[in-house]
Amino acid sequence: MLGPLTIHQPATVAEAAALRARLGAEAVIYAGGSELLLVMKEGLGRWQHLIDVKAIAALTRLDDAGGGIVIGAAVTHRTLERSPLLRRRFPVLAEMEAQVANVRVRNVGTLGGNLCFAEPHSDPLTALLVHDARVVVQGLGAERALPVGDFITGSYETALGADEVLTRIEVPAPPPGAVGAYLKFGFHERPTVGVAVLLVPRAHSVTEARIAVGCLGPVATRLPALEARLAGASLAALEAGIDAREGGIAGLDVVSDLHGAADYKREMAAVLVSRALATAARRVRSAA
Numbered sequence: 001m002l003g004p005l006t007i008h009q010p011a012t013v014a015e016a017a018a019l020r021a022r023l024g025a026e027a028v029i030y031a032g033g034s035e036l037l038l039v040m041k042e043g044l045g046r047w048q049h050l051i052d053v054k055a056i057a058a059l060t061r062l063d064d065a066g067g068g069i070v071i072g073a074a075v076t077h078r079t080l081e082r083s084p085l086l087r088r089r090f091p092v093l094a095e096m097e098a099q100v101a102n103v104r105v106r107n108v109g110t111l112g113g114n115l116c117f118a119e120p121h122s123d124p125l126t127a128l129l130v131h132d133a134r135v136v137v138q139g140l141g142a143e144r145a146l147p148v149g150d151f152i153t154g155s156y157e158t159a160l161g162a163d164e165v166l167t168r169i170e171v172p173a174p175p176p177g178a179v180g181a182y183l184k185f186g187f188h189e190r191p192t193v194g195v196a197v198l199l200v201p202r203a204h205s206v207t208e209a210r211i212a213v214g215c216l217g218p219v220a221t222r223l224p225a226l227e228a229r230l231a232g233a234s235l236a237a238l239e240a241g242i243d244a245r246e247g248g249i250a251g252l253d254v255v256s257d258l259h260g261a262a263d264y265k266r267e268m269a270a271v272l273v274s275r276a277l278a279t280a281a282r283r284v285r286s287a288a
Protein backbone atom coordinates (compact mmCIF):
# COMPACT_ATOMS: atom_id res chain seq x y z
CA MET A 1 0.00 0.00 0.00
CA LEU A 2 1.27 3.45 -0.89
CA GLY A 3 -0.68 5.34 1.80
CA PRO A 4 -2.47 8.66 1.28
CA LEU A 5 -0.99 10.78 -1.48
CA THR A 6 -1.63 14.21 -2.92
CA ILE A 7 -0.90 14.45 -6.63
CA HIS A 8 -0.03 17.91 -7.92
CA GLN A 9 -0.20 18.67 -11.63
CA PRO A 10 1.66 21.93 -12.25
CA ALA A 11 1.26 23.50 -15.69
CA THR A 12 4.74 25.04 -15.81
CA VAL A 13 8.26 24.21 -14.70
CA ALA A 14 8.25 27.31 -12.47
CA GLU A 15 5.18 25.94 -10.63
CA ALA A 16 6.83 22.52 -10.26
CA ALA A 17 9.99 24.11 -8.85
CA ALA A 18 7.94 26.23 -6.43
CA LEU A 19 6.15 23.07 -5.23
CA ARG A 20 9.48 21.31 -4.71
CA ALA A 21 10.81 24.26 -2.76
CA ARG A 22 7.66 24.59 -0.61
CA LEU A 23 7.03 20.90 0.12
CA GLY A 24 10.69 19.91 0.55
CA ALA A 25 11.42 16.29 1.49
CA GLU A 26 7.70 15.41 1.56
CA ALA A 27 7.46 15.75 -2.22
CA VAL A 28 8.97 13.98 -5.20
CA ILE A 29 8.78 14.49 -8.96
CA TYR A 30 6.66 11.87 -10.69
CA ALA A 31 6.97 11.24 -14.46
CA GLY A 32 6.21 7.75 -15.82
CA GLY A 33 6.44 6.26 -12.33
CA SER A 34 8.12 3.08 -13.59
CA GLU A 35 10.94 3.48 -11.05
CA LEU A 36 9.32 5.74 -8.49
CA LEU A 37 6.29 3.55 -7.82
CA LEU A 38 8.52 0.48 -7.39
CA VAL A 39 10.64 2.41 -4.88
CA MET A 40 7.50 3.39 -2.98
CA LYS A 41 5.91 -0.05 -3.12
CA GLU A 42 9.12 -1.64 -1.81
CA GLY A 43 9.11 0.87 1.05
CA LEU A 44 12.48 2.32 -0.01
CA GLY A 45 11.11 5.85 -0.15
CA ARG A 46 8.03 7.54 1.24
CA TRP A 47 6.51 10.85 0.08
CA GLN A 48 3.11 12.41 0.72
CA HIS A 49 3.15 14.60 -2.39
CA LEU A 50 3.79 13.58 -5.99
CA ILE A 51 4.56 16.38 -8.44
CA ASP A 52 3.38 15.01 -11.79
CA VAL A 53 5.41 16.71 -14.54
CA LYS A 54 3.71 15.00 -17.50
CA ALA A 55 1.15 17.79 -17.82
CA ILE A 56 3.87 20.40 -18.41
CA ALA A 57 3.69 20.92 -22.17
CA ALA A 58 7.32 22.04 -22.51
CA LEU A 59 8.51 18.74 -21.04
CA THR A 60 6.71 16.56 -23.57
CA ARG A 61 8.05 18.27 -26.70
CA LEU A 62 10.45 16.85 -29.22
CA ASP A 63 11.88 19.68 -31.30
CA ASP A 64 14.08 19.89 -34.36
CA ALA A 65 16.74 22.44 -33.43
CA GLY A 66 18.67 23.34 -36.55
CA GLY A 67 20.35 19.97 -37.04
CA GLY A 68 20.20 19.08 -33.38
CA ILE A 69 17.26 17.85 -31.36
CA VAL A 70 15.71 19.01 -28.09
CA ILE A 71 14.00 16.28 -26.09
CA GLY A 72 11.62 17.28 -23.30
CA ALA A 73 12.41 15.43 -20.08
CA ALA A 74 8.97 13.77 -19.99
CA VAL A 75 9.15 12.34 -23.53
CA THR A 76 8.76 8.56 -23.29
CA HIS A 77 11.22 5.98 -24.56
CA ARG A 78 8.51 4.69 -26.91
CA THR A 79 7.98 8.10 -28.50
CA LEU A 80 11.73 8.39 -29.04
CA GLU A 81 12.05 4.88 -30.43
CA ARG A 82 9.33 5.64 -32.99
CA SER A 83 10.28 9.21 -33.82
CA PRO A 84 11.04 9.59 -37.56
CA LEU A 85 13.28 12.58 -36.73
CA LEU A 86 15.35 10.57 -34.26
CA ARG A 87 15.56 7.56 -36.56
CA ARG A 88 16.73 9.70 -39.47
CA ARG A 89 19.17 12.03 -37.77
CA PHE A 90 20.14 10.22 -34.54
CA PRO A 91 19.84 6.53 -35.41
CA VAL A 92 22.12 5.48 -32.55
CA LEU A 93 19.74 7.10 -30.06
CA ALA A 94 16.73 5.45 -31.73
CA GLU A 95 18.57 2.11 -31.76
CA MET A 96 19.31 2.49 -28.04
CA GLU A 97 15.74 3.54 -27.17
CA ALA A 98 14.28 0.50 -28.94
CA GLN A 99 16.32 -1.72 -26.60
CA VAL A 100 15.32 -0.11 -23.29
CA ALA A 101 13.37 -2.52 -21.05
CA ASN A 102 10.20 -3.84 -22.70
CA VAL A 103 7.41 -2.10 -24.57
CA ARG A 104 5.30 -1.71 -21.43
CA VAL A 105 8.06 0.17 -19.60
CA ARG A 106 9.00 2.15 -22.73
CA ASN A 107 5.38 3.30 -23.06
CA VAL A 108 5.40 5.06 -19.69
CA GLY A 109 9.08 5.53 -18.82
CA THR A 110 10.60 8.86 -19.78
CA LEU A 111 14.12 9.81 -20.79
CA GLY A 112 14.24 12.41 -18.02
CA GLY A 113 13.08 9.89 -15.43
CA ASN A 114 15.77 7.49 -16.54
CA LEU A 115 18.53 10.11 -16.18
CA CYS A 116 17.22 11.45 -12.87
CA PHE A 117 16.96 7.99 -11.32
CA ALA A 118 20.64 7.43 -12.30
CA GLU A 119 20.52 3.65 -11.96
CA PRO A 120 23.98 2.42 -13.09
CA HIS A 121 22.50 -0.35 -15.28
CA SER A 122 20.81 1.94 -17.79
CA ASP A 123 21.16 2.59 -21.51
CA PRO A 124 20.47 6.27 -22.34
CA LEU A 125 23.47 7.97 -20.72
CA THR A 126 25.91 5.80 -22.69
CA ALA A 127 24.37 6.76 -26.04
CA LEU A 128 23.97 10.42 -25.08
CA LEU A 129 27.68 10.62 -24.15
CA VAL A 130 28.88 9.91 -27.70
CA HIS A 131 26.54 12.67 -28.91
CA ASP A 132 28.00 15.25 -26.50
CA ALA A 133 24.47 15.90 -25.22
CA ARG A 134 23.71 18.34 -22.45
CA VAL A 135 20.81 18.65 -20.03
CA VAL A 136 18.96 21.75 -18.87
CA VAL A 137 17.57 22.00 -15.34
CA GLN A 138 15.47 24.70 -13.76
CA GLY A 139 14.68 25.61 -10.18
CA LEU A 140 13.43 28.80 -8.60
CA GLY A 141 16.29 30.71 -10.24
CA ALA A 142 17.53 30.78 -13.80
CA GLU A 143 17.94 27.69 -15.96
CA ARG A 144 21.33 26.02 -16.02
CA ALA A 145 22.78 23.66 -18.61
CA LEU A 146 25.44 21.03 -18.05
CA PRO A 147 27.01 18.19 -20.03
CA VAL A 148 25.04 14.99 -19.54
CA GLY A 149 28.21 13.35 -18.19
CA ASP A 150 28.32 15.89 -15.35
CA PHE A 151 24.62 15.49 -14.53
CA ILE A 152 24.88 11.92 -13.24
CA THR A 153 27.41 12.06 -10.43
CA GLY A 154 27.20 8.53 -9.04
CA SER A 155 25.03 5.53 -8.40
CA TYR A 156 21.49 6.98 -8.00
CA GLU A 157 23.04 10.45 -7.64
CA THR A 158 22.65 13.51 -9.83
CA ALA A 159 23.60 17.16 -9.81
CA LEU A 160 19.91 18.15 -9.49
CA GLY A 161 19.32 20.77 -6.79
CA ALA A 162 16.57 20.41 -4.16
CA ASP A 163 14.18 22.74 -6.03
CA GLU A 164 15.20 21.76 -9.57
CA VAL A 165 13.43 19.89 -12.36
CA LEU A 166 15.15 18.36 -15.38
CA THR A 167 13.47 20.15 -18.27
CA ARG A 168 15.16 18.96 -21.47
CA ILE A 169 18.00 17.10 -23.11
CA GLU A 170 19.77 18.93 -25.95
CA VAL A 171 21.57 16.83 -28.52
CA PRO A 172 23.71 18.75 -31.04
CA ALA A 173 23.95 17.73 -34.68
CA PRO A 174 26.48 14.92 -35.05
CA PRO A 175 29.55 15.63 -37.24
CA PRO A 176 28.68 15.35 -40.97
CA GLY A 177 28.70 11.74 -42.14
CA ALA A 178 28.92 10.29 -38.63
CA VAL A 179 27.71 6.70 -38.34
CA GLY A 180 27.39 4.69 -35.15
CA ALA A 181 25.91 1.77 -33.27
CA TYR A 182 24.49 0.89 -29.87
CA LEU A 183 24.91 -2.66 -28.57
CA LYS A 184 23.96 -4.14 -25.24
CA PHE A 185 24.03 -7.45 -23.48
CA GLY A 186 22.16 -8.59 -20.39
CA PHE A 187 20.44 -11.53 -18.83
CA HIS A 188 18.38 -9.69 -16.24
CA GLU A 189 15.82 -7.02 -17.08
CA ARG A 190 18.51 -4.36 -17.22
CA PRO A 191 21.72 -4.30 -19.25
CA THR A 192 24.91 -5.96 -17.97
CA VAL A 193 26.93 -3.84 -20.41
CA GLY A 194 25.95 -1.18 -22.98
CA VAL A 195 28.25 0.31 -25.62
CA ALA A 196 27.75 3.26 -27.97
CA VAL A 197 30.10 4.31 -30.76
CA LEU A 198 30.06 7.09 -33.32
CA LEU A 199 32.57 7.16 -36.20
CA VAL A 200 33.38 10.13 -38.40
CA PRO A 201 34.61 8.61 -41.67
CA ARG A 202 36.83 10.11 -44.36
CA ALA A 203 37.53 7.95 -47.42
CA HIS A 204 38.57 4.54 -46.05
CA SER A 205 39.43 5.59 -42.50
CA VAL A 206 37.99 7.50 -39.53
CA THR A 207 38.99 10.99 -38.44
CA GLU A 208 37.24 10.59 -35.11
CA ALA A 209 35.93 7.69 -33.04
CA ARG A 210 33.68 8.32 -30.05
CA ILE A 211 33.19 5.38 -27.69
CA ALA A 212 31.23 5.10 -24.45
CA VAL A 213 30.56 2.15 -22.15
CA GLY A 214 27.88 1.87 -19.50
CA CYS A 215 27.05 -0.38 -16.54
CA LEU A 216 30.65 -1.25 -15.61
CA GLY A 217 30.75 1.19 -12.70
CA PRO A 218 28.44 3.78 -11.14
CA VAL A 219 28.39 6.04 -14.21
CA ALA A 220 28.80 5.42 -17.96
CA THR A 221 32.00 6.85 -19.40
CA ARG A 222 33.76 7.76 -22.66
CA LEU A 223 37.06 6.00 -23.44
CA PRO A 224 39.34 8.92 -24.45
CA ALA A 225 42.57 6.89 -24.71
CA LEU A 226 40.99 4.33 -27.03
CA GLU A 227 39.32 7.12 -29.02
CA ALA A 228 42.74 8.76 -29.53
CA ARG A 229 44.27 5.42 -30.55
CA LEU A 230 41.60 4.90 -33.20
CA ALA A 231 41.68 8.37 -34.79
CA GLY A 232 42.95 7.69 -38.31
CA ALA A 233 42.26 3.93 -38.12
CA SER A 234 41.14 2.24 -41.32
CA LEU A 235 37.53 1.12 -41.63
CA ALA A 236 38.79 -2.30 -42.71
CA ALA A 237 40.73 -2.67 -39.43
CA LEU A 238 37.65 -1.72 -37.41
CA GLU A 239 35.53 -4.14 -39.39
CA ALA A 240 38.02 -6.93 -38.74
CA GLY A 241 37.75 -6.24 -34.99
CA ILE A 242 40.14 -4.43 -32.65
CA ASP A 243 41.39 -5.31 -29.19
CA ALA A 244 39.59 -2.80 -26.94
CA ARG A 245 41.40 -3.80 -23.77
CA GLU A 246 44.70 -1.91 -24.11
CA GLY A 247 44.27 1.81 -23.57
CA GLY A 248 40.55 1.26 -23.22
CA ILE A 249 38.60 -1.16 -21.07
CA ALA A 250 41.61 -2.51 -19.14
CA GLY A 251 42.09 0.77 -17.27
CA LEU A 252 38.50 1.10 -16.07
CA ASP A 253 37.44 0.67 -12.47
CA VAL A 254 34.77 -2.03 -12.84
CA VAL A 255 32.33 -3.01 -10.10
CA SER A 256 31.22 -6.60 -9.42
CA ASP A 257 27.46 -6.80 -8.93
CA LEU A 258 24.38 -8.94 -9.57
CA HIS A 259 24.98 -8.60 -13.31
CA GLY A 260 28.40 -10.22 -13.15
CA ALA A 261 31.90 -10.21 -11.70
CA ALA A 262 34.15 -7.28 -12.64
CA ASP A 263 36.40 -9.44 -14.87
CA TYR A 264 33.40 -10.82 -16.72
CA LYS A 265 31.89 -7.38 -17.29
CA ARG A 266 35.26 -6.01 -18.46
CA GLU A 267 35.61 -8.86 -20.96
CA MET A 268 32.04 -8.41 -22.23
CA ALA A 269 32.64 -4.68 -22.64
CA ALA A 270 35.78 -5.32 -24.71
CA VAL A 271 33.83 -7.71 -26.96
CA LEU A 272 30.94 -5.27 -27.36
CA VAL A 273 33.20 -2.29 -28.11
CA SER A 274 34.94 -4.28 -30.84
CA ARG A 275 31.60 -5.45 -32.27
CA ALA A 276 30.04 -1.98 -32.13
CA LEU A 277 33.02 -0.48 -33.98
CA ALA A 278 32.82 -3.25 -36.59
CA THR A 279 29.06 -2.71 -36.97
CA ALA A 280 29.50 1.03 -37.43
CA ALA A 281 32.35 0.54 -39.93
CA ARG A 282 30.17 -1.88 -41.90
CA ARG A 283 27.35 0.66 -41.88
CA VAL A 284 29.71 3.31 -43.27
CA ARG A 285 30.60 0.97 -46.12
CA SER A 286 27.00 0.09 -46.92
CA ALA A 287 25.95 3.78 -46.81
CA ALA A 288 28.70 4.78 -49.30
Ligand SMILES: Cc1cc2nc3c(=O)[nH]c(=O)nc-3n(C[C@H](O)[C@H](O)[C@H](O)COP(=O)(O)OP(=O)(O)OC[C@H]3O[C@@H](n4cnc5c(N)ncnc54)[C@H](O)[C@@H]3O)c2cc1C
Nearest residue numbers: 029031032033034035036101109110113114116122123166
Ligand atom coordinates in the same frame (compact mmCIF):
# COMPACT_ATOMS: atom_id res chain seq x y z
C1 LIG B 1 11.15 -3.99 -15.67
C2 LIG B 1 12.03 -2.82 -15.98
C3 LIG B 1 13.05 -2.96 -16.90
C4 LIG B 1 13.89 -1.87 -17.20
N1 LIG B 1 14.89 -2.04 -18.12
C5 LIG B 1 15.67 -0.98 -18.45
C6 LIG B 1 16.68 -1.11 -19.44
O1 LIG B 1 16.88 -2.14 -20.05
N2 LIG B 1 17.45 -0.01 -19.70
C7 LIG B 1 17.27 1.18 -19.05
O2 LIG B 1 17.97 2.15 -19.32
N3 LIG B 1 16.30 1.32 -18.14
C8 LIG B 1 15.51 0.28 -17.82
N4 LIG B 1 14.50 0.44 -16.91
C9 LIG B 1 14.32 1.75 -16.33
C10 LIG B 1 13.37 2.64 -17.15
O3 LIG B 1 13.98 3.10 -18.30
C11 LIG B 1 13.09 3.78 -16.34
O4 LIG B 1 12.28 3.20 -15.38
C12 LIG B 1 12.29 4.94 -16.90
O5 LIG B 1 12.89 5.57 -17.97
C13 LIG B 1 12.16 5.94 -15.78
O6 LIG B 1 11.34 6.97 -16.22
P1 LIG B 1 9.99 7.33 -15.47
O7 LIG B 1 9.42 8.45 -16.22
O8 LIG B 1 9.15 6.13 -15.26
O9 LIG B 1 10.59 7.84 -14.07
P2 LIG B 1 9.88 7.91 -12.66
O10 LIG B 1 9.79 6.55 -12.07
O11 LIG B 1 8.65 8.73 -12.72
O12 LIG B 1 11.00 8.76 -11.88
C14 LIG B 1 12.28 8.22 -11.65
C15 LIG B 1 13.07 9.21 -10.76
O13 LIG B 1 13.39 10.39 -11.49
C16 LIG B 1 12.80 11.56 -10.88
N5 LIG B 1 12.34 12.38 -11.98
C17 LIG B 1 11.60 11.97 -13.05
N6 LIG B 1 11.47 12.97 -13.95
C18 LIG B 1 12.11 14.04 -13.43
C19 LIG B 1 12.33 15.37 -13.90
N7 LIG B 1 11.88 15.81 -15.09
N8 LIG B 1 13.04 16.23 -13.12
C20 LIG B 1 13.53 15.81 -11.91
N9 LIG B 1 13.37 14.54 -11.42
C21 LIG B 1 12.66 13.67 -12.18
C22 LIG B 1 11.73 11.02 -9.95
O14 LIG B 1 11.52 11.87 -8.85
C23 LIG B 1 12.31 9.68 -9.53
O15 LIG B 1 13.23 9.86 -8.49
C24 LIG B 1 13.67 -0.63 -16.57
C25 LIG B 1 12.63 -0.48 -15.63
C26 LIG B 1 11.82 -1.55 -15.33
C27 LIG B 1 10.72 -1.36 -14.35
